[in-house]
Amino acid sequence: MKVGLFIPCYVDQFYPKAAIATLELLEKLGVEVGYPSGQTCCGQPMANSGFSGLTGGCDALFVKNFSSYDYVVCPSGSCVLHLKEHLHAEDEAQAVALRSKIYELTEFLTDVLKVEQLKASFPHRVGLHQSCHGQRGLKISQMTELVAPGFSKPLQLLGMVDGVNMVQLDRMDECCGFGGTFCVAEEAVSAKMGQDRVADHVKNGAEYITSADLSCLMHLEGILKRQGSAVKVLHIAEILNHQ
């Protein structure tokens, strides 16, 4: 099994540790991982702003970089959702085939690798932030709106980590307010949503906030730092890879 690692632009630039943890975790699980060097961005920032017409370059690069792999894995649910829904190519069949091979990290671990145990330890109180695109888009966990049996791929994996103490949130799947360019276009609402989300974690005793999506965490981290909070954010890969 050859896996192509897709590290989205902002993770590459701001959160290399999360990318390294993702790579190491996959390698530890015996996966052959390649990282094509010509990768940039999934194109979501343009598409979600209404400029899906400007994503052709990103799409072409993505297809070029990743078509040869059996799977593409990415530690960001939001980027994965965008690619699964909106990746196009000159040869559309190629894009469609590639779309079905793209996985967010946690769903790749539970659904493809079917991981049942991890050698990891993280003795801390952790709040799980559900990224909306991971949860409602990729359905990596059940949504509180639906009348359906519960499940959570991220929690399933966190349950394999020694010492992790998950905190219960008052609103378990409320959006953090990042929303891509929404975070600047609607700065007031975005920041308020982020502050409220952080407050829920803090109130319930989280030392760390984790998520399968770094974009949410970047936003929450920005708020925590501004508040001078001791609470830290960590991508879920960093916990699953922690010893």
Added chain:
Amino acid sequence: MSSRENILKAALENQPAFVALPQINLESVINYENLAAQFDLILTRIGGTVEHFEDEASLLARMASHSPEEFVINTITADAEGLANINKMNSVQLEAVDVAYVRGALGVAENGAVWMDENAMVNRLLPFICQHLVVVLKVNEIVPTMHHAYQKIEVNKTGFGSFIAGPSKTADIEQSLVIGAHGPRSLTLLLQF
């Protein structure tokens, strides 16, 4: 072309390809072991009061128990002349009604609603404008859900009919529930076993 023709033409041109209606299979719909108990539970929860009775005599006794100061309209025991009078009453007269007795045709266990049509109301305004509404219903007229209700009632048998579920209410001020918005301040359901 008139607006009617324009709208119908545009609708025809723009409507998507035909999609079939779904099959509503009532086997997948909730049922209750004890319909009366469920109906009682829900109606009480939404602000109604449920009283049980068995024989007609106790019903008549209850109806007769009102003080002379109360303006009571009883559509259940009224004779033809009485019914004609109720039917003719205007809004100013009806506004003064303290208590109205109306027979319900069917109760719905899942939501505490009772169907009554114009024949039972005698005057359409009566069950909405009276201060207190008393509905009489037979226990074997309770069905599990709205699906079952629509199988039994004929919505256009009379010119008007309504599902009434509890007393008039509002929560428009800071989401505080207040019973007795414009209509009846109470709904008492007399359930005949």
Added chain:
Amino acid sequence: MKSHAEAAAEFIKDGERTDWHDETLWFVRAKRDLAAHGLPEWEQLRDWASEIKNHTLSNISQYLTAFEKNANANGITVHWAADAEEHNRIIHKLIKDNGIEKIVKSKSMLTEECHLNEYLNHHGIATIDTDLGERIVQLRQEPPSHIVLPAIHLKKQDVSDTFHEFLHTEKGNNDPQYLTEAARIHLRDHFVASELAITGVNFAIAETGGFVVCTNEGNADMGAHTAKIHVACMGFEKLIPKAEHLGVFLRLLTRSATGQPITTYSSHFHRPRPGQQMHIVIVDNGRTRQLGRPDFRNSLKCIRCAACFNTCPVYRRSGGHSYHTAVAGPIGSILNPNLDMKANADLPFASTLCGSCSNVCPVKIDIHEQLWKWRQVIVAEGYVGAGKKLSMQGMGFLFSHPNLYRFAGKMGRFFMRIAPFMVNNRLNPWYKQREMPAPPKESFGEWYIKNRKK
């Protein structure tokens, strides 16, 4: 007119009130969840409702014709209005021709969409809104901020002040029971005297030519059964094929809206009472255009429960007035661009695309997906600023050229300025209430070359 973002920023300035607004609506969402979870067949009901609506829209021209024929046979007069103006004119004419002076109106979002009250006021005709929440905002000369809870933006002190001014209630008495009682007395005077009653329509039944109006207060019935003329106004998408389909919709509507198992009154009107006139005004106002847009026609399935409002984290923190339209919230943001794309170009962007709206929708409208699609249309039609377009083009170029991207990344600070979440802003709004991520020594790409490419 302020954009959603500007109006929202103003709303949020009062943090305490914003928190209260958010909590109050979240509480309604929680009640909705409780009600939905009480029915194991909830998701099945949503499927049925969606399919019935899809079917109806696919055959809407025939159902409209059938409804008209059956309504006429019932003694109901059917009027057709191409737009808001014609809708208002039809009602105005009925008022004039019958020499009407006293008009009561129960809740109808369509009449809000058509600005009927303003139109009639302009012609010297007063209408009394009889839904308590609507009466409160009418006295304050404000539009409703929510389609089910029109005065949800107000606190009881606000209502108390308004009632003190107009209904002469005791100053400072904020008790909802007391205030509601005052409104009851005030509005009962109007009901008993009413000559013409305007109501909305929740559902119209093609097969029987009748319609259903749902209220908790009983105000629609009080007006309709008193007045000698009843005018019911409906967008044509309110049609359903048969009465039995009401079983599906009435089970979903109020559970989705407020968590109640059903509204207090679900009234089925089929024939006027003797001596009464009953009219229905069927309105298009852009609906046939929306029907013709494959990406957006689904929005016509809406039954106006407002579940998408209550769950929307943006709506809860920005208030209904920030949407500057009759129907606010997520559903409004996909309906209003059809009415006026330029004026409402901001609304599809007033969302994080979190998708909660689509999950609570009882008729399964793909609301958040339509928000995304409207963004594409609005950009294609040129309704976004030139600055945003330029920066997007710059970003598209940068991300299409890996070498340039890597170079930009090395210039740490430069990447921060052009990072996707920084786009189109001279004065970094990110930094207003948030810190920037700390730039690491090396990117993952650089780390990878050092550590894995040896």
